[in-house]
Amino acid sequence: MAAPTAGRLAALGRRLAAPARAWLPGLTQVRWSRYDPSYLEPEVNKELYRKPLEELSEEEKMQQELKALQPIKATPSNVTSSVFSDPTISKFTNMMMKGGNKVLARSIVTQTLETIKRKQIEKYHQASEEERESIECNPYIIFHQALKNCQPIIGLCNIQKGGKTYQVPSPLKDNRKRFLAMKWLITECREHKHHRTFMHEKLSQELLQAFNNEGPVIKRKHDMHKMAEANRAYAHYRWW
Amino acid sequence: MLRSVKGVICQGPKLDSGYFLHASARAWLSAAVNQDAQIPAEKPRAVFRTNESNPANHAEQHEGQHYSIPLQEVKVVFPHGLPYRFQMQMKTFNESCLMVRKPALELLGYLKSTNLAHPAIRYVIYGEKGTGKTMTLCHAIHYCAKQDWLVLHIPDAHVWVKNCRELMQSSYNKERFDQPLEASTWLKNFKTSNDHFLKEIKTQQTYMWSKRESTEKGRPLGEVVEQGLTRVKNASDAVGVVLKELKQQCPLGAFRLLVAVDGINALWGQTTLRKKDKSAVSPEELTLVHNLRKMVVNDWNGGAIVTTLSQTGSLFKPRSAYLPHELLGKEGFDTLDPFIPIRVSNYSQREFESCYQYYLDRKWLQHDRARTEEGRKELLFLSNSNPWQLERISAYL
Numbered sequence: 001m002a003a004p005t006a007g008r009l010a011a012l013g014r015r016l017a018a019p020a021r022a023w024l025p026g027l028t029q030v031r032w033s034r035y036d037p038s039y040l041e042p043e044v045n046k047e048l049y050r051k052p053l054e055e056l057s058e059e060e061k062m063q064q065e066l067k068a069l070q071p072i073k074a075t076p077s078n079v080t081s082s083v084f085s086d087p088t089i090s091k092f093t094n095m096m097m098k099g100g101n102k103v104l105a106r107s108i109v110t111q112t113l114e115t116i117k118r119k120q121i122e123k124y125h126q127a128s129e130e131e132r133e134s135i136e137c138n139p140y141i142i143f144h145q146a147l148k149n150c151q152p153i154i155g156l157c158n159i160q161k162g163g164k165t166y167q168v169p170s171p172l173k174d175n176r177k178r179f180l181a182m183k184w185l186i187t188e189c190r191e192h193k194h195h196r197t198f199m200h201e202k203l204s205q206e207l208l209q210a211f212n213n214e215g216p217v218i219k220r221k222h223d224m225h226k227m228a229e230a231n232r233a234y235a236h237y238r239w240w
Numbered sequence: 241m242l243r244s245v246k247g248v249i250c251q252g253p254k255l256d257s258g259y260f261l262h263a264s265a266r267a268w269l270s271a272a273v274n275q276d277a278q279i280p281a282e283k284p285r286a287v288f289r290t291n292e293s294n295p296a297n298h299a300e301q302h303e304g305q306h307y308s309i310p311l312q313e314v315k316v317v318f319p320h321g322l323p324y325r326f327q328m329q330m331k332t333f334n335e336s337c338l339m340v341r342k343p344a345l346e347l348l349g350y351l352k353s354t355n356l357a358h359p360a361i362r363y364v365i366y367g368e369k370g371t372g373k374t375m376t377l378c379h380a381i382h383y384c385a386k387q388d389w390l391v392l393h394i395p396d397a398h399v400w401v402k403n404c405r406e407l408m409q410s411s412y413n414k415e416r417f418d419q420p421l422e423a424s425t426w427l428k429n430f431k432t433s434n435d436h437f438l439k440e441i442k443t444q445q446t447y448m449w450s451k452r453e454s455t456e457k458g459r460p461l462g463e464v465v466e467q468g469l470t471r472v473k474n475a476s477d478a479v480g481v482v483l484k485e486l487k488q489q490c491p492l493g494a495f496r497l498l499v500a501v502d503g504i505n506a507l508w509g510q511t512t513l514r515k516k517d518k519s520a521v522s523p524e525e526l527t528l529v530h531n532l533r534k535m536v537v538n539d540w541n542g543g544a545i546v547t548t549l550s551q552t553g554s555l556f557k558p559r560s561a562y563l564p565h566e567l568l569g570k571e572g573f574d575t576l577d578p579f580i581p582i583r584v585s586n587y588s589q590r591e592f593e594s595c596y597q598y599y600l601d602r603k604w605l606q607h608d609r610a611r612t613e614e615g616r617k618e619l620l621f622l623s624n625s626n627p628w629q630l631e632r633i634s635a636y637l
Contacts, residue, residue: 084609117604
């Protein structure tokens with residue numbers, strides 16, 4: 001969190017030296033903010049504030065001075081200084097959310113983590129001594145590893161050439177990979193499972209399967225890779 | 241008034257003589273214990289655990305420590321009555337551990353010095369939501385079961401006043417309503433925990449169930465229970481008969497009776513049940529509630545009545561209500577008065593630390609930050625040392 005903030009702040013610093021213009025002729029803002037560009041991002045990490053003065057580098061000292069003088073944006077309500085907060089889990093909760101019902105989405109995600117933990121701990125207590133080391137009980141590690149296993153390496157994009165649309169293999173950005181993994185997981189649980197089972201039960205099953213590199217979401221990722229391999233011939237249609 | 245009642249209990253003699261049901265009855269508990277594989281002796285004793293598994297020997301030095309009940313014993317002593325989340329925890333950890341706390345020790349002290357010649361004393365365990373009232377009740381029940389009392393445990397009285405699928409008019413009294421399903425489930429669980437007593441206690445009068453079926457005088461009480469289980473239509477009346485017989489025979493001294501009711505405020509509240517003409521059913525029009533109310537009055541001796549107030553399952557009561565006056569209402573309070581109130585509150589520093597260490601030991605707190613000092617402080621803050629809240633938070637960490 002500190003490194004990108006430092007980079008952004010350095011860029012901001014440079015921009016502040018020159019006259020700040022939020023508008024240029026010929027450029028329309030897609031995402032814009034009511035905040036003035038001089039406003040700084042809030043820093044929620046308590047560890048950074050506890051560092052004594054000697055450990056701070058020159059850049060960090062400059063940042064501290066800047067924070068004392070410049071105004072700071074308000075923290076969004078989904079950002080906490082809790083030691084247990086996880087940006088991936090927050091992103092997943094937001095993707096699960098329907099109609100702004102964050103309470104329900106969050107409860108489903110916490111119940112999923114609990115179900116995964118219960119299943120693994122039960123397995124752990126019933127296993128023999130040698131098997132116990134291989135059983136992973138931490139639901140967060142399982143969650144992250146499962147998502148990583150579901151991320152596709154290469155994706156397809158539609159390119160129109162000569163009146164026909166071709167599926168061309170192309171690299172994916174990190175954000176896009178993470179989004180696709182989460183989206184596939186959620187869609188799989190919503191659509192292809194029995195509608196009377198609870199979502200947390202379905203999700204926990206899917207996550208445990210993905211952790212072991214099996215299950216329908218991993219299959220969908222492999223299908224995507226196979227399509228990309230099959231359409232290799234059109235790879236030169238991409239110009240970026 | 242309360243102080244004089246307390247004085248009476250403290251002066252009462254310790255229980256010793258005349259309980260012929262002891263020898264045969266205690267055999268089943270020890271047999272159940274021997275079947276279960278005990279924890280090996282070489283395991284190092286942690287600060288938050290104690291090896292003392294008999295509640296009779298729990299004293300102030302065990303405060304804050306967890307003691308485990310063998311799973312076989314749990315199946316017999318608690319066929320119903322443990323909270324759902326505790327049952328899930330038992331299944332996950334493969335063991336059942338209860339924390340010894342001050343209110344429970346206080347209650348056990350009173351129970352140890354009960355004077356069986358005096359009328360049964362009523363104890364009301366109250367406190368805010370999630371502080372451990374039901375677990376305190378379960379601790380007392382375990383103690384009484386080990387000491388060979390007949391435990392009449394109603395796990396949740398609220399279940400009897402809401403969500404009833406079959407409400408039938410009672411054959412015994414036209415004004416009242418029967419609940420066959422709830423009555424038969426209760427009878428089944430009652431049979432599991434008190435099988436040996438049911439063979440020895442004999443009925444004192446003849447009961448006619450229908451033109452052809454009846455239970456003669458002098459038959460074991462187990463037959464009444466069987467009748468209630470086989471003919472589900474008569475289950476509520478069977479429950480009434482069981483309660484009446486136990487209340488009549490307890491003063492004679494053959495056995496000691498513990499009436500344990502969880503959520504006693506249900507008996508004097510409102511119900512969500514409706515009659516055929518959509519008018520509300522009041523609690524005294526239900527056979528089960530009517531009979532239980534008679535049981536909770538202190539006109540019998542030879543045992544004790546331990547009850548819990550509960551807002552969690554209650555109907556038409558705000559969440560912030562926890563005091564006896566608020567939950568029982570005027571009628572309930574007047575019926576239960578005089579009673580001994582036992583307040584259960586959130587964990588103290590020591591108890592919180594013990595619970596935290598127990599979860600760490602059982603690998604329940606898996607988040608790597610949960611082991612740090614920061615994590616511990618955050619858990620303390622988020623749960624406010626409330627046992628229920630702490631359990632729910634550590635479930636997903």
